[in-house]
Amino acid sequence: MRNRKIYASLLSSGRKEPAMTVTALIAEYNPFHNGHAYHIREARRLTGADFLLVLMSGDFVQRGEPAVIEKSARAEMAVRCGADLVLELPVCYASGSAEYFAGGAVALLNALHCVDYLCFGSECGNLAILQAAARILSAEPDAFRQKLQKLLRQGLSFPAARQEALAWYLAQEPSIPVSNVIPDDPSGCHFTDRHAALGGSSDLLRELTSILSQPNNILAIEYLKALIMSGSSIKPVTIQRVGGGYHDTAVGELCSATALRRLFSEIQQKDAPASCAASSGDFPRQLAASVPAEVCNILSDSWQRTFPVFPDDFSAMLHYRLLTAESWQSYAACFDVPEAAARRIFQMRHAFTSFSSFVQLIKTRNFTEALVRRALLHILLGLPQPESTEPERFPVYYARILGLRRSSGALFEQIKKADKFRFSQNSLTPIK
Structure with missing residues (x-):
């Protein structure tokens, strides 16, 4: 009842402009850093957005791993740093290949019928080149x-x-x-x-x-391809990535999420939990320059309680799933697990020691590390293959709301009109 009253007040107090501009961002925020805050600010400035909608991965990400911190905390980071509404990208898309990740995300944004722009980062910052590549891959x-x-x-x-x-x-x-x-x-x-x-x-x-090998460019091309192939009316905008590259490991004011995850791992391995939890310890001091203050507070509060999370934290559960399968067909029945990879995983399952080491054992020239991580994650989660009778390649049935700003009533009201799927709100409390 309390949540119903909250959402009723949101709808009654929200803005009612007949023509509002909605800009969408697709993100993981694993974790949120200064580069993400810059992206939010620039997206709003370049598109003149009234509202910024973020479609974010949940507790598992496109690398085929668990997110380093749980989804509700990351959604709160996004809202406190400028996002108006955060929706969850369903896990089958969030943990899929770049093509599936982008295709599912664009399909969900199309289904909302309120998004004007999709703003994404890229290393090259050149929309013309990215669109040319997307047209080739589409045709x-x-x-x-x-x-x-x-x-x-x-x-x-x-x-x-x-x-x-x-x-x-x-x-x-x-x-x-x-x-x-x-x-x-x-x-x-x-x-x-x-x-x-x-x-x-x-x-x-x-x-x-070189341009086509950079990870953000690759994902940008997949977004553009998905827009083309779906006949979307959403207009693309790209922002050139600033600061550290995707795989850079140096920690600084504008560093990569990879660098921060490595820092978390190093601190966790080196220090006792008690020393890391203190606000005056190495963890907050090293992190303060790389993330907004609001994000640093959330991370510090969660440190060594619900954060950080790494793939090897799931090793025992994955090992159980591997050993209890009756045949390789059980693996192949999971989403995005090639038959040949399923056979190899089944043959080598008794050599399992940990999630990360097993990935290195299974990968080959034909089975990239990313493919193996995603396959093992989908086996762990028991994600089934999509039904062959599905009329759409990227079906969407629901949108789960992870976070919203209290002043986003008009946007919330608009997306509620989407009649293609249902919305899940759970016990969400709007953020001021």
Whole structure:
């Protein structure tokens, strides 16, 4: 009853502008840091958004791991740092491949019927290049597919072959100036002209391959591809990533989430829980420059109680799931677990010692580390394969609200009109 009164007051007090601008962000916040706060500020500024809606992974993330801190705490971080509403991306999408992650997220945003912009980060910050790549992957022209098959026959893994084939095809795309790829090129030539002028040199291909290998660019292309293939009316906007790269491990004012997770792991291994929990200890002092003050408070309060969480914390549960399976088919029945990978996991299950070490044992040239992590996570969670009769590739049936600002009543009212699925609120309390 209390929650009903809260939401009734939200709806009655919210703004009622007939034409409000809603900008969506898709994120993990694993954990939230200064770069994420910058993204929120820039997204609102660039799009003139009345409301910022964040679609966030829950307790498991796209790397095929548990989030380092639970979802409600991360949602609170987002709201306290500028988001108006945080919805949960269902776990089958949140823990899927980049294509599935992006496809499911865009499908959910489309179903809300209120999102005007999707704003995402990228290393290159160049929407034209990213859109050109997305169009190629959406249409899969014959020349691209033939090049891809040739590279696969040469022994490249699918991700590597697709990246190389895409760079090769994109280098011949006449619609984008070379200056978008090589900024100091004074000629203003198009890709085809530049490629011809170089006499077949690999300089351009090397630049494109570098762009297409960066993780945020890869995910950005998948977002754009999902928008294209779904016929979405949502307009894309990209913001160039600032500070540390995705895989950088140096901790600073603008560092990566990878660096923070590594810091948490190192502190946990080095120090006793009691020394880490103190507000004057190494943990808060090292973290203070890398995250907003509101986030630092939440992390400090949760330290060594519900945070941090790492894959090996689930080792015993995963080991049990592996040993109680009657055959490899039990693994293959789980979402996104290839049959060959299921066979290999079943054959080697008795060599299991921990989640992380088993990933290293199972991975091969054909089974990347990311694929293996996701496969093991889906086995652990018992996520089933989607029904073959499903009419949509990325079906969405519900949206779970993880956090909202008390002043976001108009947005909340608007999304409640989406009749495609139900909304789950649980025991959520709005944040001022």
